[in-house]
Amino acid sequence: MDIIKGFPATSQNSSQLNIINIIKHAARNFGRQEIVSRKQDGKMFRYTYNDAYERVQRLASSLTSLGVMVGDRIGVLASNSYRNHEMYFGIPGSGAVMVLMNPRFTSQELSYVVNHAGIRFIFVDDDLLHIVEAIAPMCETVQGYVILTDKKLGDMETKLEPIHSYEDCLSKAAPAYEWPNLDETCASSACYTSGTTGKPKGVYYSHRDVYLQAMMYALNAKISVMDCVFQIVPMFHVLGWGTPYSATMTGAKLVLPGKYSLEGIDKIIKILVQEKVTLSAGVPSILRAILNHLLKMDPSPDLTGLRFLCGGSEPPLSMMKSFWDTTKTEIVHTYGSTEAQAIVTLNLPKPWLNKELSEEERWEQKKKQGYIMVGLDVKIVDSSGKELPHDGETVGEILLRGPWVLGKYHDAPGSEDQFTKDGYFRTGDVGAIDSEGYLKLTDRTKDLIKSGGEWISSVDMENEIVNHPAVFEAAVVGLAHPKWEERPLALVVLRDEFKTKVDKKEILEHLAKRFAKWQLPDDVLFVETIPKTSVGKIDKKLIRIEYEDVYADR
Amino acid sequence: MDIIKGFPATSQNSSQLNIINIIKHAARNFGRQEIVSRKQDGKMFRYTYNDAYERVQRLASSLTSLGVMVGDRIGVLASNSYRNHEMYFGIPGSGAVMVLMNPRFTSQELSYVVNHAGIRFIFVDDDLLHIVEAIAPMCETVQGYVILTDKKLGDMETKLEPIHSYEDCLSKAAPAYEWPNLDETCASSACYTSGTTGKPKGVYYSHRDVYLQAMMYALNAKISVMDCVFQIVPMFHVLGWGTPYSATMTGAKLVLPGKYSLEGIDKIIKILVQEKVTLSAGVPSILRAILNHLLKMDPSPDLTGLRFLCGGSEPPLSMMKSFWDTTKTEIVHTYGSTEAQAIVTLNLPKPWLNKELSEEERWEQKKKQGYIMVGLDVKIVDSSGKELPHDGETVGEILLRGPWVLGKYHDAPGSEDQFTKDGYFRTGDVGAIDSEGYLKLTDRTKDLIKSGGEWISSVDMENEIVNHPAVFEAAVVGLAHPKWEERPLALVVLRDEFKTKVDKKEILEHLAKRFAKWQLPDDVLFVETIPKTSVGKIDKKLIRIEYEDVYADR
Secondary structure: OOOEOOOEOOEOOOOOOOOHHHHHHHHHHHOOOEEEEEOOOOOEEEEEHHHHHHHHHHHHHHHHHHOOOOOOEEEEEOOEOHHHHHHHHHHHHOOOEEEEOOOOOOHHHHHHHHHHHOEEEEEEEHHHHHHHHHHHHHOOOOOEEEEEOOOOHHHOOOOOOOEEEHHHHHHHOOOOOOOOOEOOOEEEEEEEEOOOOOOOEEEEEEHHHHHHHHHHHHHHOOOOOOOEEEOOOOOOOHHHHHHHHHHHHHOOEEEEOEOOOHHHHHHHHHHHHHOOOOEEEEOHHHHHHHHHHHHHOOOOOOOOOOEEEEOOOOOOHHHHHHHHHHHOOEEEEEEOOHHHOOOOEEOOOOHHHHHHOOHHHHHHHHOOOEEEOOOOEEEEEOOOOOEOOOOOOOOEEEEEEOOOOEOOOEOOOOOHHHEOOOOOEEEEEEEEEOOOOEEEEEEEHHHEEEEOOEEEEHHHHHHHHHOOOOEEEEEEEEEEEOOOEEEEEEEEEEOHHHOOOOOHHHHHHHHHOOOOHHHOOOEEEEOOOOOEOOOOOEOHHHHHHHOOOOOOOO | OOOEOOOEOOEOOOOOOOOHHHHHHHHHHHOOOEEEEEOOOOOEEEEEHHHHHHHHHHHHHHHHHHOOOOOOEEEEEOOEOHHHHHHHHHHHHOOOEEEEOOOOOOHHHHHHHHHHHOEEEEEEEHHHHHHHHHHHHHOOOOOEEEEEOOOOHHHOOOOOOOEEEHHHHHHHOOOOOOOOOEOOOEEEEEEEEOOOOOOOEEEEEEHHHHHHHHHHHHHHOOOOOOOEEEOOOOOOOHHHHHHHHHHHHHOOEEEEOEOOOHHHHHHHHHHHHHOOOOEEEEOHHHHHHHHHHHHHOOOOOOOOOOEEEEOOOOOOHHHHHHHHHHHOOEEEEEEOOHHHOOOOEEOOOOHHHHHHOOHHHHHHHHOOOEEEOOOOEEEEEOOOOOEOOOOOOOOEEEEEEOOOOEOOOEOOOOOHHHEOOOOOEEEEEEEEEOOOOEEEEEEEHHHEEEEOOEEEEHHHHHHHHHOOOOEEEEEEEEEEEOOOEEEEEEEEEEOHHHOOOOOHHHHHHHHHOOOOHHHOOOEEEEOOOOOEOOOOOEOHHHHHHHOOOOOOOO
């Protein structure tokens, strides 16, 4: 998109949207507000935005002492703690780039990230040291390690060198720092996508991105100094969805859980209740675990006023209802991605819909991903790139444009096809947008079968096959076809008691009730098991390879 | 301020913060929301954001037909109506600059603005035509007039030519428009300060300014689609304080009062109640008039949930309390200026202050101007430019920096001294900032007397003289003094019954109870009247000229 010059304005154009201004603002106006952080020993550490801002300045001073320059990349491998929150400001504020390292990556992926980003120093939680130790021999650019720990450096057992203590660095450093006036379009931080195919790809967020996203998020989630925000989303996931920045910008009380797991979810609930949390966010699996625990409590706590953003995938309606019935917690469905900085849509109500819809319809409405947030431009297109109507029915690929949407992957040749010529990012998600602007996702493009220029949803088809009482599980993939480009193949595992009692014809007849004739699979194969990935998802890549030539000669 | 380049980000940098995206967003997601506008005949015109956006596109198409180019300046002289709201988007969206013309300016001032801005077309309400007719012979650059009217063009009696009808233009124009991707730092609109000294000065707001201000305002005033926003502040005053943009961005219902006056305030109240307004803004004189009318109603309406921003000058505590007691309306004190796009501070509560302060202290707190909004940088300095502490006591001049703060006046040689070398705008306002960030204004710099490097508040001194029972009114000005730079002179008008019974010594002794000896006026002159400006303020400029040499030889 060309940028057109108009008449000159008289504004202060040198005023940049910098991340450091967010916490400066918090220290100046909400200096006494609390930040609460759960330590490894389970104790709650408490200090204020004022305290935090002094340590953020010390952190920046100590980066200078370490020789870190504007533009350098710094790796961070850490749980959600007050120190992580300090790094969120001190590292980008100084002009360096905070590269968030995901502890769930394989050593191969993680060392690739370190080398690709050219990381000079890695800041790491003491209890995650083993992850860094495993990749250190493969990391070519790293000059030192800063350990986030309450222990003395001499008491640490590690092969890494040279090592520094975060706390020692801060206590030696100057408590005031002259922040550079950074060009807002420069990188503040980076996240790498895990990438089911190929190598991780880097998304480098500018200061402007992060600032605008934080403001948009706070505006739409109505975050204010009256709130208590609980940072459950890992801060290595898309900047914790931007919540740490939104909370700081608005002076909300911020609560950080430290390291936690689904098994220790009771600790999360305890904090939720004790700190009187009013806003949090997480993926459905976390919410499910929280709900299950809440249901077991007698009585279940009253969490009135708590809004819980749920993203990653669609929250089941039963879960949303149960949260509300049990604790008066409101689940707000949100949609985003690493490439679009976490929050693209929020499912917020509208007064006229509240009047027009029945209670059940309002619940159904809450399942949608929500409407596009201000600042972003969205369109849905068919496979030829033609824009489709927002009628709630027509399904197409979701394209995004806007300040906090990816324009290109960092140094990733071959990834250009994820962007359109007119500057949209191809999300790879497929769905419809209704006349009210609500997006409803149906598929990922990679789960769609392209047959004769039309799409068939493999996910829908799988769900429908599984609805047949004889079926245990099913997978549907698109296979190359000389005439139709792709045609569906269904793999079906029957329940033991139905083995040999159900044939292809019966499955096709079952499907014909919901699918058009041309959409039905050309073949249905009965198998013993369906290949799965390491995280338990259907391994469609493997299925496609195994059955590659099935339709080749038809 | 230099801008430092860092590591490149991967964002969509061509995505600009453009005003047109605000109403596109509203049409897409809040298309059915209402805009309500009072017509001249008193009837309420109702349509939706969808309807508005179509007309905004038609407006832009018709600008092209008129020959308007990117960067051209278009004058707007209009009351708060749906057409004005359309122009707020259509004119800047097309790339032209909307220059807001203040009908309260003198003909001399207004024609100066038109020529200084180089306005090509003037859009004018039919009932404000006489103002344009009076200045037309002096306007050198205007090529045509577009009349905002329900009447037919043939029925209009006017000497202006050529004239166009806004409605005819729109109905002939294409209903879709391809918006240019404008550089966000370019001018979207302009306001001219009335300027008690010298000629009006132009402030040209960039698209970025307006967008960021609108977002910040909506965030802090918590505006959402659930709100009903009543645009009482004239839209020719600092973009109506940005409220039309904030309301549109959040999809709030927007109510526009048309032309109104303090005498017809009952019409405003009727709308306030009938439309269930939840947010509005105005200067204390409007609020006072509204309150007086509300108090006379039996019963006074319950306006629970209504927040009323009050700016321009400090709202009296009694007024704020009475609003609350009578109707549960919450008055929120705000501070800003044409140069800082209306909203610089808002007086918002904090949970810890709510706990710590008594009810009476909380009311006192509400008198302060509030804390600085996110995005802006503030400092207070003494006369030498040294930064002063935020202790709530130390008083200095307020300097501002930030995206929506003026960097320079448009083409106004000699105005450079209103900016510091490090890029701050000198507001000319004097006050203190407390440790919580709340600003409390005490004076305008031009009302301060600079004596031997120290400041004396002329306003405080006037108030104290008037507290003497014999005094009817008083004025205090600083006059040039060879030794002290300036020294105060007091002019006093005695009440008839005290004439000749009070002398200079008595006035000085009265003042000495509250002022230091060095602050007391060098002379007190008893006069019959005090010179006033056309709007009834003490004309200090005239007094200074008249008494110019009084201290010259001392």
